[in-house]
Amino acid sequence: MKPNFPLTLLACLVALPIPALAGGLMLYEVGTDNVGLANAGAAARAQGPGTLASNVAGMALLSGTQVSGGAQLLHGNMRFEVDESTNVGGGDSGNSVEWIPAASLFVTHELGDGWSVGFANYGDFGLSVDYEDDWSGRYFLQDGGLMGMTFMPTVAYQLDEQWSFGLGLNAYYAMLTNELAVDNRNPHLGDGHAKYEADDWSYGASLGAIYSPRPGTRLGLSYTSEIDLEFEDKMELEGLGPLATNALQNRGVLDATTTLDMHVPQTLTFSVYHELDAQWALLASANWQDWSRFGEVGIDLDSNQPKSAALNANFKDTWHLSLGTQYRFDPRWMWTAGVGYDSSAVDDEDRSVTVPMAENWRFATGLTHALDEQTEVNVSYVFAWMGDMPVTQEKPNGTRVSGSFDGAWIQALSTSATWRF
Numbered sequence: 085m086k087p088n089f090p091l092t093l094l095a096c097l098v099a100l101p102i103p104a105l106a107g108g109l110m111l112y113e114v115g116t117d118n119v120g121l122a123n124a125g126a127a128a129r130a131q132g133p134g135t136l137a138s139n140v141a142g143m144a145l146l147s148g149t150q151v152s153g154g155a156q157l158l159h160g161n162m163r164f165e166v167d168e169s170t171n172v173g174g175g176d177s178g179n180s181v182e183w184i185p186a187a188s189l190f191v192t193h194e195l196g197d198g199w200s201v202g203f204a205n206y207g208d209f210g211l212s213v214d215y216e217d218d219w220s221g222r223y224f225l226q227d228g229g230l231m232g233m234t235f236m237p238t239v240a241y242q243l244d245e246q247w248s249f250g251l252g253l254n255a256y257y258a259m260l261t262n263e264l265a266v267d268n269r270n271p272h273l274g275d276g277h278a279k280y281e282a283d284d285w286s287y288g289a290s291l292g293a294i295y296s297p298r299p300g301t302r303l304g305l306s307y308t309s310e311i312d313l314e315f316e317d318k319m320e321l322e323g324l325g326p327l328a329t330n331a332l333q334n335r336g337v338l339d340a341t342t343t344l345d346m347h348v349p350q351t352l353t354f355s356v357y358h359e360l361d362a363q364w365a366l367l368a369s370a371n372w373q374d375w376s377r378f379g380e381v382g383i384d385l386d387s388n389q390p391k392s393a394a395l396n397a398n399f400k401d402t403w404h405l406s407l408g409t410q411y412r413f414d415p416r417w418m419w420t421a422g423v424g425y426d427s428s429a430v431d432d433e434d435r436s437v438t439v440p441m442a443e444n445w446r447f448a449t450g451l452t453h454a455l456d457e458q459t460e461v462n463v464s465y466v467f468a469w470m471g472d473m474p475v476t477q478e479k480p481n482g483t484r485v486s487g488s489f490d491g492a493w494i495q496a497l498s499t500s501a502t503w504r505f
Contacts, residue, residue, distance in 0.1 A: 112424075113466060114206040115154025115188035119498040120450015120464030122422030124408030125367025127355035128304030130248075130294060132502050133190035136204035136238055138353065139306040140250030141292035143192045143200045144240035147504075154188040154500035158211065161493050164437060166220045169476065169486035174220040176487075177437075180213040181494065188500075198242040204252070207233045209348055212261075221437045221485040222265040222275070224477055228438065229261040232348060236290065245296065252290035256311050256348070259283045267483065268325035276324040280342070282315035288348075300359030310377060311348040316341060343384040349374040363412045367422070371404035375429040398434040403427045408448075416454040420464070423447055436477045440489050442470045450498075458505065464498045 112123040116134030129135065130142030133152040160181030188206035195201060209232030217226050235257070240250035260283070266276035288309040295303045318341055355369040376399050408422030428443040435441065450464030470492040478484040 111208045111211075113156060113158070113496045113498060114208050115156045115186060115498050115500055116152070116190075117420065117450055117452055117462040117464060117500060119156070119466050119496060120420040120422065120448050120462070121367060121408035121410070122406045122424035122446045122448040122466060123371070123404065124369050124406040124422040124424065125304075125355045125357045126369055127292065127306040127353045128294060128302040128357040129355070129367065130302065130304070130357075133192045133202065133204075134188075134500070134502075136190050136192070136202055136236065136252065137188070137206055137208065139292040139294065139304045139355070140202075140236075140238045140252040140290050141240055141248045141294045141304065141306070143202050143238060143250055144198065144242040144248035145294070146192050146200065147194055149193045149505040150191070150502060151505075152188075152190045152500055152502040154190075154206075154498060156186050156496055156498035158184040158186065158494060158496050160495070161491065162213065162440065162489055163492075164215075164219075164221065164440075164475070164487055164489050166485060166487040169484065170220050171482070171484050172220045172223065174216075174218045174222060176216075177219045177221060178216040180215050181211065182214065184211060200240045200242075202238040202240070204234065204236040204238065207231065209258070215437075217265075221477070223267055223479065223483050224436070224485060225262065225264050225438045227261065227263040229259065232256060232258045238290075240292075247296075248294045250290075250292040252292075254288040254290060254308070254311065256286045256288060256313075257283065258286070258313050258315075258348075260315050260344070266321070266324060266328060267481075268323075268328055270325050270327075273325045274323070276328060277320075277322045279320040279322075280317065281320075282317040282344070284313045284315055286311045286313050286348075300365075302357045304353075304355040304357070306351075306353045306355075308351045310350040310374065313346050313348065315344040315346075318342065345383075347377045347380070349378050365410045367408040367410065369404065369406045369424075373402045373404070373429075375399045376401050378429075397439065398431070399429045400431070402429050406446075418452040420450040420452070421448065432474065435473060435475050437475055437485060438477075440473050440475060440492070442473045442492070444468045444470045459501065459503055461501045462499065466496050466498075468494045468496075470494070 118126045126138035130145040133150045135142030162181045164177035192202040210230035212229035235255040236252040238252040242248045263279045288311040292306040353371045359365045404426045406424030410420045412418045424446045446468040448466035452462040454460040473489040476486040
C-alpha cells in the first residue's frame with residue numbers, strides 16, 4: 085500500500101457531511117416561524133425576534149422587549165444503494181440522517197429614538213451523516229459532521245417611517261468530525277481506522293436594510309459575510325497494518341498536525357412582504373450563496389516533511405427562490421404556507437458519498453397562536469425533496485463505490501414561543 089498523501093488526507097478530512105436544507109449546508113430552518121414559509125419573505129417580515137437570523141434591520145420595527153426561544157428536529161431519508169459497479173464488499177449505507185435536535189434564542193430591546201439592540205444564538209450551518217461502519221463506501225466516509233453556531237450581538241436604527249438598517253457581529257463556532265476506514269489490503273488484518281476532530285472560532289458580520297414604501301408593504305435586503313475557518317489537530321490512526329504504517333511514517337503523516345482551511349459562504353437575500361388586506365399577506369424571497377468559495381479548501385501538514393495541498397471540489401454558487409402566504413383567520417390564529425426551490429452546489433458528475441448534495445424543493449406550513457397579548461407559540465413543518473442522486477466515486481488505487489441515494493428527503497419540525505414585554 086502506497087497512499088498518496090494529498091489524496092488520502094483529503095478523503096479523510098474534506099468529507100463534508102450531507103446536504104442541509106439549503107443548496108449546500110446552510111440552513112434556513114433555525115427554530116423560528118419562518119420555517120412554515122420555506123424562507124419566503126424572511127428578510128422583510130420583521131414580525132418577531134427571529135428576524136435577527138434573516139435580517140437584523142427588522143429588529144428596528146419591533147417594540148418594547150421581545151424574547152423568542154425555538155427548538156426543532158431534523159430527520160432525513162438518505163440511503164445509498166450500491167450497484168454492480170461497486171468493487172468493495174459491505175452493501176448499502178443504511179439511513180445516514182436520523183433525528184438531529186437544534187435550538188435557538190433571540191432577544192430584542194427597543195432603546196428609543198429609533199435605536200434597538202439585540203442578541204441571537206442559533207445554528208444555521210451543517211449537519212451530520214452516520215453511515216453503517218462496514219458499508220461499501222467506508223473507505224470514503226463512515227461518519228462525518230460539520231456544525232456551526234452563531235453568537236450575534238446586534239444593533240438597528242429606524243431612520244424614518246420608510247427606512248430601517250441593522251448590523252450584527254457574528255462570533256462563529258464550528259466543529260468538524262470525520263471518520264473513515266483504511267484498507268490494509270490484508271484480509272487477515274481487517275480495516276484500519278482514521279479519525280479527525282477539530283474546532284475553531286471565527287468572526288463575521290450581518291448587514292440589513294428594510295424599505296417600507298407604504299404601510300403593509302416591506303422590501304428587505306440582507307447580507308452575511310464570508311467566515312474563514314481554520315481547523316487544526318492531529319489525525320488519529322488506529323489498526324493500521326505494517327505496510328500502511330511504514331508508508332505514512334515515511335511521508336511524515338504520523339503524529340503530524342494537519343490544518344484545514346475552508347470558508348462559510350457569504351449570502352445575499354432579497355425579500356418582499358405585502359399585505360393584501362387585514363387577513364392575507366403574500367411573501368417572496370430570492371437568495372444567493374457563494375458555494376464556489378466553500379469548494380476551495382487548503383490543507384497544510386506540519387511535520388518533519390511539511391506539505392501543502394489545495395482542493396477544488398468544483399462547487400458552484402446556489403440560488404434560492406420561494407413564495408409564501410400567511411392568513412390570519414382569527415385575531416389569535418395565523419396560518420402560513422410556502423414553497424421554495426434551491427439549485428445544487430454540485431453537478432451530477434461532482435457529487436460524492438461525502439458530499440451528496442442536489443437541487444431541492446421544500447414545502448412548508450405553520451400555525452401561530454397568540455395565548456394572550458404578550459405570548460404566542462408557533463409550530464411549523466418543512467419537507468425538502470431532493471429525489472434520486474446517483475454517485476460514482478473512485479480512488480486512485482481503484483477502490484470504487486457506485487450507486488444512488490434514491491428518493492432522498494429531509495424534514496424539519498420546529499416549535500417556538502415569543503414573549504413581549
